Amino acid sequence: MRWIILDTETTGLDPAYGHRVIEIGAVEVLNRTVTSNHFHTYLNPDRDSDPGALDVHGLTTEFLSDKPRFKDQVDDFLKFIDGAELIIHNASFDLKFLNAELARVERKSVTDYCAGVTDSLAHAKTLHPGKRNSLDALCDRYGVLNSHRTLHGALLDSRLLAEVWLAMTRGQDSLMIDQFDVPPTEGAAANEHRSDTAKLPVILPSAQELEAHEKYLAALDKSVKGKCLWRTLDEGTTSVS
Structure with missing residues (x-):
């Protein structure tokens, strides 16, 4: 099972008004383990950010002026998400921006390249109806440390969301209790089973x-x-x- 936890930062609220993606951050979760594999890029949007958006992410026009454009990063981005299920908080927002960027370079929509998209905000609302379900609120609820988050950043937020998502979905884990279709019987079969089990290696957990x-x-x-x-x-x- 491969999840890609993804977040973006943008110059404003709506690509229909010419707003662009300026940062993409994504981390890989493989079999419920956050790996070191990630994708991150800043992007030159060829325009200024709205004041409200700038207050959120702090990415100035000057800082972004020498960064690559989306067309230069699109192949690496699509390769990273290929075949994975995307987990995005308030997915409709990020998807409309990513799809607009893909359309600009004559590519298909995001869902044509991945296995599907799950909105972690919608999932949180089903678990905690009537409560605040922002990323900050969920970090506090699930004990995920986010005191270093003073401004929004796509890679930082995707890493926080990965921890939150694993906490929110921990009840869905299989305990792998039914590993044997038929329980061992008395006699030789039982002794054979005990002998095989005794040969299993003991692997101690790492410090991490x-x-x-x-x-x-x-x-x-x-x-x-x-x-x-x-x-x-x-x-x-x-x-x-």
């Missing part, structure tokens, strides 16, 4: 995996306002002599 696990437990602690069941069970196990 342990850190990710601790962040996961901290988010669970926050959601239950105390110690989550996992920690309670772990304490009970370690206390047995």
Whole structure:
């Protein structure tokens, strides 16, 4: 399962009025693990940003003046999202801008290059109806650190959204309990099964995996306002002599 968590920054609110994409950030999530594989580019829009948009992203015309144009980056962008499911917060906004940019260079729409698009904002609204579901609000709700986010940035926001998305969808994980279609029976078959299982290698978690696990437990602690069941069970196990 390959997800691409994607975000853009733009010069304004509507491509119909000539507004352009000025930054694309996307990170890869492979089998529910955020990888180091990402796509990021600033783009020269050949126009100024509206004052309101500039207040949000801080990307000035001067800063963007020597950056590549969308036509120069489109092949790399489409290659990165190829075949993946895109996860975008308020997807309709980003899609209308990306599709407008693709149309300018005579390419098909985004959905022709990826496996589909999921709107994480719509998903959040189903989980938390009547509550604020901005990226900042979701970071706070799921314990994702975002104190370093003073301005919007496409790559930073896509990384934050990746953590939020994994937290929001953790209940959908398969526990892989039914790995065997038929349980082992008594006798030789059972002994054969135990013998095969005993040969399985033991792979210890890396420091990065342990850190990710601790962040996961901290988010669970926050959601239950105390110690989550996992920690309670772990304490009970370690206390047995």
